[in-house]
Amino acid sequence: SREILFQERLFVASRPRVFQRYHRILGLSGSIGSKPEQAFLRDTYRAAFFKVPPFLKTCRGSPFHEAVPVKLGRQGKAVFVEPTLEAQLARVAEVAFEARERVPVLVIARDRACADNMVERLRQVARSRGMGALCEDMIRSLSRTLYESNSEQWKENLNRSTLPLGDASAGCKSWRVTVADPRAARGTDYRVDDHSVDAHGGLLLLPTAVPTSRREWTQFLGRTARQDCRGQFCCVLFEEDYSVLSRKCSEHLPADGSTVAVETILRWGDREAEERIQNSAALYNCGLRMNELCEEVFAYQSHLLEQAEAREHLVEACQRFKWMSVREVNEAFRRLPNFEPARVPSKAQDLGRPLERVGALRRCSTADLHSRSVRSLSRGASSSLGSSYTPVSSPKGTPKVVVFCLDWSASMMSKDTGTPMSRFELCLARVQRIMREQVSDCDLVGVVVFGPDVQIVFPPTAKGHGGKVLEMRIAGLRPQTTGGTRFFDAVAQCLQLLMQSPPVEAKRWLICLTDGDDLGSHPQNARGEVVGRMLSSGALRHLNMVVITVGILKAINTQIVNSWAERVHAAGGVGKHLPERDAAAMDKAFDVVAECLAVEVDGAMEC
Numbered sequence: 001s002r003e004i005l006f007q008e009r010l011f012v013a014s015r016p017r018v019f020q021r022y023h024r025i026l027g028l029s030g031s032i033g034s035k036p037e038q039a040f041l042r043d044t045y046r047a048a049f050f051k052v053p054p055f056l057k058t059c060r061g062s063p064f065h066e067a068v069p070v071k072l073g074r075q076g077k078a079v080f081v082e083p084t085l086e087a088q089l090a091r092v093a094e095v096a097f098e099a100r101e102r103v104p105v106l107v108i109a110r111d112r113a114c115a116d117n118m119v120e121r122l123r124q125v126a127r128s129r130g131m132g133a134l135c136e137d138m139i140r141s142l143s144r145t146l147y148e149s150n151s152e153q154w155k156e157n158l159n160r161s162t163l164p165l166g167d168a169s170a171g172c173k174s175w176r177v178t179v180a181d182p183r184a185a186r187g188t189d190y191r192v193d194d195h196s197v198d199a200h201g202g203l204l205l206l207p208t209a210v211p212t213s214r215r216e217w218t219q220f221l222g223r224t225a226r227q228d229c230r231g232q233f234c235c236v237l238f239e240e241d242y243s244v245l246s247r248k249c250s251e252h253l254p255a256d257g258s259t260v261a262v263e264t265i266l267r268w269g270d271r272e273a274e275e276r277i278q279n280s281a282a283l284y285n286c287g288l289r290m291n292e293l294c295e296e297v298f299a300y301q302s303h304l305l306e307q308a309e310a311r312e313h314l315v316e317a318c319q320r321f322k323w324m325s326v327r328e329v330n331e332a333f334r335r336l337p338n339f340e341p342a343r344v345p346s347k348a349q350d351l352g353r354p355l356e357r358v359g360a361l362r363r364c365s366t367a368d369l370h371s372r373s374v375r376s377l378s379r380g381a382s383s384s385l386g387s388s389y390t391p392v393s394s395p396k397g398t399p400k401v402v403v404f405c406l407d408w409s410a411s412m413m414s415k416d417t418g419t420p421m422s423r424f425e426l427c428l429a430r431v432q433r434i435m436r437e438q439v440s441d442c443d444l445v446g447v448v449v450f451g452p453d454v455q456i457v458f459p460p461t462a463k464g465h466g467g468k469v470l471e472m473r474i475a476g477l478r479p480q481t482t483g484g485t486r487f488f489d490a491v492a493q494c495l496q497l498l499m500q501s502p503p504v505e506a507k508r509w510l511i512c513l514t515d516g517d518d519l520g521s522h523p524q525n526a527r528g529e530v531v532g533r534m535l536s537s538g539a540l541r542h543l544n545m546v547v548i549t550v551g552i553l554k555a556i557n558t559q560i561v562n563s564w565a566e567r568v569h570a571a572g573g574v575g576k577h578l579p580e581r582d583a584a585a586m587d588k589a590f591d592v593v594a595e596c597l598a599v600e601v602d603g604a605m606e607c
Contacts, residue, residue, distance in 0.1 A: 009318040009483040010311065011298065012290035016044050028052070030222065031215035034266075036274035044284075056228060067221040067231040069259050070201060072099060077257030079235040088208065088238045089118070093125045095206060095234055096177045100138075102200040103232075104162045104175040104192065106223060108185045110209040110241070113458060115143035115181040116469045118208075122177060138165060142180040142188075145469075148476035158184075162192045162203065182211070186219040192229050202230030209241055210262050212269025217262075235262060245272075282325070283354035289326045289346055290318070293333045296344045301336075310336050319452075319484055319520040326350035399442040401460050401501045402597070404431050405494045405512040407487065408479045409451035412515060418584035423550070424479045426583075427513055430590035432474060434511075438597035439463050444501055447474060448494050452484030452520060456493070460501040487514045488521040488528045491564075495534045498543065507542045511593055515550035515583070517557050528560040535567045544574040546596060548589040552581060 019025065032038055032049060041047040056064040069078035072095045080095075082088040096105045107122075109115035119141045126135035140157040147154040161178040175197075180188075185207075192203050203224040211217050225231025242253050245268045254260045297304055297314065304310040317324075317332040324332065326348050330341040412424035419426060431447070439445050441464030447457040457473055491512060498508045524530060534540065545568045547561050561577045568575030574596055578589045 010305065010314050011294045012287060012318050012321060013294075014284070014287045014291040016284070017288055017291050019045055031218040033213070033215045034270040034273050036270055036277055037215075040277045063228050065202070065225045065228070065230045067205060067225045067233050068201075070204070070232040070234050071257070072204075072234045075257065077234075078259055079237065079257055079261045081237050081239050081253055081255040081261060083239055085238055088236055089121055091236045092118070092206065092208060093122060095236060096122065097125070097129070099204045099206075099234075100175045100177050102175070103197045103202065103204050104190075105177045105204045105206055106161065106185075106190060107177060107179045108205065108207040108209070108220060108223075109143075109179055109181055110238075112143045112145050112181040112183075113469060113473065114208070115141065115179050116145055116472060119143075119179045120469075122179065134165070138176055140176055140178050142178055142184040144181055144183050145472045145476045148478070149472060158188065158190075162190055162194075162197075164194065182216070185223055186216070188223065190223050190226065192226070198230050201232040203232075205231070205233035207233065207235050207237075209237060210235060210265045212245070212265060212272060214266050214269065217266060237261070242268075280354070282351040283322060285326055285348040285351055286321050286324055286329055286354060289329045289348040290321045292344055292346050292348070293329070293341055294318075297333075297336070297339070301339060304336055304339065307337065315483070316519065320523070320526075322354060323523045325353045328353075398503060398505050398507070399440065399444060399462075400507040400509060400597075401444040401446075401498060402439055402509045402511065403446040403448065403460060403494045403497055405448050405450070405490050405510060406431070407451070407485060407514040407516070408449040408477065409485045409516065410479060410481055410483060412479045414515075414583065416583045417586060419587075422479075423515060423583050423586065424477075426586055427590075428474055428477060430587065430593075432471065434590070434594050434597065435463065435470070435474075438594055444506070445470065446494075446497055446501075448490055448497070449477065450486050450490035450514075451480035452482050452486065454486050454490045454493050456497070459497055484520040485514060485516050485518055486520045487512075487516075487518040488525045488531060488560075491528070492525060492530045492534065495531065495540060499534075499539055505542070507544065508540065509597065510543070510545045511548075512546070513548040513550070513586075513589075517554050527556070528564070531564060532560075532567075535564060535571075538571075542573065543568055543571065544596070546574065546576045546578065546593050548578045548580065548586065548593070550580050550583050550586060553579070 033041075038047075038049060042049075054064055056062045071078050073080065073091065074094065080088075080091050082091055092107060096107060099105050107118065109118050119139055122139045123135040126132075126138055131138060137160075140161060142154060142157055142161070146157070157178065161176055164173045164175055166172045166174050173196075190203055192198070197203065203226075205220065205224045207220055211220070221231075221233065224233065237253075239253060239255075242265060245265070246253055249268050249271065251264065251268075254264055294314075304314070313332070313335045317329065321329055321332075326346075327350055333339055333341045406424075406427055408424060412427070413422050415422045417423055417426045421429065435445060441462070443463055444460035445463050446460040447470075449455050449457055457477065458470060461470065463470065491510070494510050494512075498510060501508070518526070518528075522530075535543075545564060547565065549558075549561060553561075558577075558579065565575035565577045576592070576596070578592060580586060580589050
């Protein structure tokens with residue numbers, strides 16, 4: 001089939017404006033949030049709060065329990081704060097393997113990559129302790145990566161997470177250690193039916209990171225002490241995870257082994273929530289004005305939607321309003337034929353442009369994520385918890401760094417490739433093939449995806465150390481269903497990652513694919529200006545860049561991509577723009593990429 005999917009964002013709805021039109025709304029939640037968040041709900045939505053007691057508290061003779069901290073490990077602490085990732089992993093292994101002799105253990109990792117890595121590391125520890133035959137069954141994953149690649153296995157792991165191992169009648173019963181990412185720590189039911197578990201305190205929750213959100217922490221604790229069972233938790237934290245907050249709040253994270261550390265993190269989170277709410281006022285007003293004007297267009301001037309130029313202006317305004325002031329929103333709508341925004345009444349106040357969104361081309365946050373993820377992923381194949389990461393030696397000398405920058409907007413679901421695969425499926429298949437055939441174990445590889453936002457799937461990581469995790473992460477990717485293509489922002493993000501990736505003398509490759517014009521990048525990068533400055537700065541040594549574009553781009557965007565390729569070529573690297581009018585030619589374009597990566601003669605590139 002040649003089914004092509006298009007999705008345009010033509011309307012912006014302001015949640016407060018919509019909800020305020022209802023006379024009454026009743027909602028039930030087990031986690032309302034912090035005091036600043038509750039104050040925001042009262043002020044913005046006119047919300048009133050009241051507590052409904054847990055059901056078991058209303059039943060006579062039925063016990064009700066909450067998760068309680070428990071002191072474990074050789075040091076007998078309820079909260080461990082470790083100085084290194086290796087020390088954290090060693091402590092998790094110590095506490096988990098001790099506790100599993102009495103109760104099931106649920107480890108909550110910081111993210112899915114850390115969960116995948118921790119499963120492998122704990123299995124290595126189990127094998128080192130002579131449990132080789134049992135380690136696959138004893139250590140089970142509940143990460144999102146597994147769910148996306150094999151949902152039936154994920155469900156099987158969930159069912160077995162609280163079932164015993166061994167023969168209870170023979171007195172050799174023990175329990176499984178299940179490693180979950182934050183998604184499996186919210187709303188997932190871990191049912192414990194064994195009375196001996198309750199006698200030993202209940203399912204043990206072992207968080208490796210305490211979230212700054214009280215709502216999320218409440219969800220974490222809600223995985224244990226369910227129904228009428230007991231529950232317990234013991235935290236094993238990595239000190240560096242909270243270094244930024246610690247400096248910001250001018251307060252050290254307590255390491256005395258008590259739950260004071262948990263309350264400190266939550267208090268820091270309350271402070272951040274209050275700042276976010278204050279900083280969102282301008283964005284709220286811009287969204288409100290967008291909603292008012294969009295309603296006017298759809299309700300009274302819908303004929304504008306039939307005009308291609310008017311639709312293009314409307315799509316652009318809907319995609320970029322988050323960086324506009326109310327005045328600039330009005331100016332954007334004034335570009336519509338015979339449309340005068342001043343005639344549309346408004347409750348919005350012009351507070352200027354909203355602050356930049358967190359994660360939008362911020363060097364500090366990018367560097368922090370990069371360093372954390374590399375340390376986590378690159379140790380995936382270490383032989384023991386005490387070993388340190390050392391790069392795999394390269395038979396050809398210096399390794400190369402390869403970053404794939406992939407479009408995962410809604411249009412990538414189109415099935416017009418001349419194969420049974422969609423555009424995105426074909427793209428992933430070719431990336432995986434290139435990783436197998438053109439990327440050595442000593443090379444570093446990373447993936448960034450973009451659509452309405454930009455996400456680092458994983459930063460440049462040694463393939464030989466994080467290979468399995470990388471493959472699972474790529475296989476689990478799915479396109480976004482919302483509009484927007486922040487291609488220019490994604491390229492800038494990738495160039496940042498390449499600049500930060502050692503070694504300095506490594507050849508650096510950026511492989512990009514987009515199937516449409518940029519729509520939604522930051523105003524300062526709306527025409528690729530940030531990328532142009534980065535390429536002209538000379539900071540990116542040994543850079544090579546191949547950009548595949550699918551479909552007919554605007555002339556200005558074609559010029560921008562061509563100028564990037566020319567600058568890279570002028571600096572001595574491989575610079576190529578591969579424009580393909582038809583998605584069926586994507587496969588051939590990736591053949592060119594593979595050839596470029598494969599041809600290395602005495603350290604020089606020929607392409």
